[in-house]
Amino acid sequence: MSHEEQIDLRIRRTHRFLQEAMIELIAEKGFEAITVGDIAERAMINRATFYRHYQDKYDLVARIFEETADSLVKHMKPFHKDADKKDLEHPPEIWVQVFEHVAEQSQLYRAMLGKNGSSWFTARMREYIVKLILENEQRWKPSAGSRQRIDPAMPEALPVMQLSHALIGTIVWWLESEKLYTPRQVATWFWRSAFYGYLSARGYEVPLQSDKGKTTLPKLADDLGQGLHGL
Structure with a gap:
C-alpha cells in the first residue's frame, strides 16, 4: 500500500468514527445538546483532528446526509x-x-x-x-x-x-x-x-x-x- 493510500485509509476511518459517534450521541442525548467535544471524545480523537475534517457538527451532519x-x-x-x-x-x-x-x-x-x-x-x-x-x-x-x-x-x-x-x-x-x-x-x-x-x-x-x-x-x-x- 502506497503512502497516499495509507493516508486516504486513515481519513476514511476517521470520518467513519466521527459519523458513528455522532449517530450514537444523537440517539442518546439529542442533536442540540451535542458538542464537538462530545463527538471527539466518543470517537476517541482530539478536537483539532475533528476540525481538520469538519467545520462544526452541522457540517458533519451535512456530510452524513450527502454520503x-x-x-x-x-x-x-x-x-x-x-x-x-x-x-x-x-x-x-x-x-x-x-x-x-x-x-x-x-x-x-x-x-x-x-x-x-x-x-x-x-x-x-x-x-x-x-x-x-x-x-x-x-x-x-x-x-x-x-x-x-x-x-x-x-x-x-x-x-x-x-x-x-x-x-x-x-x-x-x-x-x-x-x-x-x-x-x-x-x-x-x-x-x-x-x-x-x-x-x-x-x-x-x-x-x-x-x-x-x-x-x-x-x-x-x-x-x-x-x-x-x-x-
Missing part, C-alpha cells in the same frame, strides 16, 4: 417496467429499494429523523425529496396527454411539499414500529396512498379503473418513480 443520499442513488438497481404489475399492490421497484436502503441504514435514520434527531438533517432530506420530485416531474407531465387540470389554482409548491412530508413520516413511523413490516409492504402502502393524493393535489383527474376494470395507479406516477435513476 447517504449518494449511496441511495448509487446502489439502486436498474428499473424495469412490468406491464403486469402496475396495480396498487405492486409499487415500482424503485420505491421498494428506497425502503430497503432505509432498513440497511436504520440506525442513522432512526437517530437523525427521530424525536432526538437533527431538524437540520430532516430539512435537508425534505429539500432533497422536493428537488427529486420537481426535477423528474417533467418526465411524467407529457404522459398526462390531454388530461386537463381540475384544480389549476392550487399552488404548485404545496402538493410536492405534502408528498415529501408523507415520505419522511412513513419512514419515521416504520422505524418507530421497529420495522415489523418489510420494505416491500411499506413501499406498497406509501405508493398506494401518497401518489393518488399527490396527483390529485396537483390538479389531475386520476382514473381509478383500467380498461379491464382492474384498479391501477396512473402511468405518470409510475414514470415519476423511474425518474430517480436520472439523478
Whole structure:
C-alpha cells in the first residue's frame, strides 16, 4: 500500500468514527445538546483532528446526509417496467429499494429523523425529496396527454411539499414500529396512498379503473418513480 493510500485509509476511518459517534450521541442525548467535544471524545480523537475534517457538527451532519443520499442513488438497481404489475399492490421497484436502503441504514435514520434527531438533517432530506420530485416531474407531465387540470389554482409548491412530508413520516413511523413490516409492504402502502393524493393535489383527474376494470395507479406516477435513476 502506497503512502497516499495509507493516508486516504486513515481519513476514511476517521470520518467513519466521527459519523458513528455522532449517530450514537444523537440517539442518546439529542442533536442540540451535542458538542464537538462530545463527538471527539466518543470517537476517541482530539478536537483539532475533528476540525481538520469538519467545520462544526452541522457540517458533519451535512456530510452524513450527502454520503447517504449518494449511496441511495448509487446502489439502486436498474428499473424495469412490468406491464403486469402496475396495480396498487405492486409499487415500482424503485420505491421498494428506497425502503430497503432505509432498513440497511436504520440506525442513522432512526437517530437523525427521530424525536432526538437533527431538524437540520430532516430539512435537508425534505429539500432533497422536493428537488427529486420537481426535477423528474417533467418526465411524467407529457404522459398526462390531454388530461386537463381540475384544480389549476392550487399552488404548485404545496402538493410536492405534502408528498415529501408523507415520505419522511412513513419512514419515521416504520422505524418507530421497529420495522415489523418489510420494505416491500411499506413501499406498497406509501405508493398506494401518497401518489393518488399527490396527483390529485396537483390538479389531475386520476382514473381509478383500467380498461379491464382492474384498479391501477396512473402511468405518470409510475414514470415519476423511474425518474430517480436520472439523478
